[in-house]
Amino acid sequence: MKNRKALVVLSGGQDSTTCLFWAIDKFGKENVSAIGFDYGQRHKLELECADKICKKVGIPYEIVPTPIINQLSANSLTREDIPVEETKPEGAPPNTFVEGRNLLFLSYAAIYAKTHGITDLVTGVCETDFSGYPDCRDIFVKSLNVTINLAMDYNFVIHTPLMWLNKAETWKMADDLGVLDTIYNETLTCYNGVLGEGCGHCPSCTLRRRGYEQYMEMKKCTK
Template identity: 60%
Template structure:
């Protein structure tokens, strides 16, 4: 472990919670930041706060409801269905979300003397989201450094992992069951294994099944 400081962009979901434990293993001091952008399920913020408290991680919540107003999407609007038409982005994509989240996380990081910003973005299972691509992260890292004259490092431990490999990482960190039982990934706001039907639940369950079968364990239900 080194003794530098990190800020984790933290939603309380599978990916960001795995990243939180990854950061806790690697950095001397870790803080988490959650963004309240008007998402339909406020439980997301509550789950993140509960996990951070249990892990004795200082937790910041930043209000960003303007994002939901500027970029209507299925995660903030009940009247927009969760769907993806061929050749277009899913309705769960929020324009500018990672750009804004990481920019605000960087501002926070500089104020508290943290160089490292940890995010769970992933180009392998990214549903076509352009702001989950490695090229975007590298570009933003340069921009943030230039904007604030501060040596940020954006850490992306999941960038080249599929969901099965993300579960494998959680297992290596000794938190697979914690991540499975305590996190909220479901687009319908159901903790743990979720509704089982939405795209997020399907991706999560398929990845878990693939990992468990590879390990010779029993597969996930549903």
């Protein structure tokens, strides 16, 4: 894949940043760029984290304002008056689910990619630890890949390196890529906007911490 260009959908969180380094490894740094979206998220600091990491490794990063998501979707990530639920309601997505977010992000990314001669899109969505978000499922990504190819008459390939990995395996990937410390200390996964280890009690922090502890235990057992 070293002769192709890749665009990473980069939020600045653990998953997308791990995918950034995966893309650098697979495509070569000179062929990788990244795009992020400012949709009025309460953890907007994640975009600053993404920008700093891209500057650090020399990757072009474009932040695109997408306020329409905030206007149309009422959820705890775009509304300060809706607290982040610490437990997922039975039979329903958590209130952190932003309707259509990945659909829009990947569509916007595809438009940007085509105008820049990029065929490969990389996203950190994951079905194994998808938290009940329907737009993180493999079937959705495959369906969208066909749709945007038809809509733009262009041969996009959407890569999902984390699709079948749990959080412990995602930490392992970061370690294998030599960026474990960067992911641990410089990314923002916390829904409440706390860098690194996060607030410790929102669903995203809980999932991240549990995966890290599991990976550290696995690593210890293999020594």
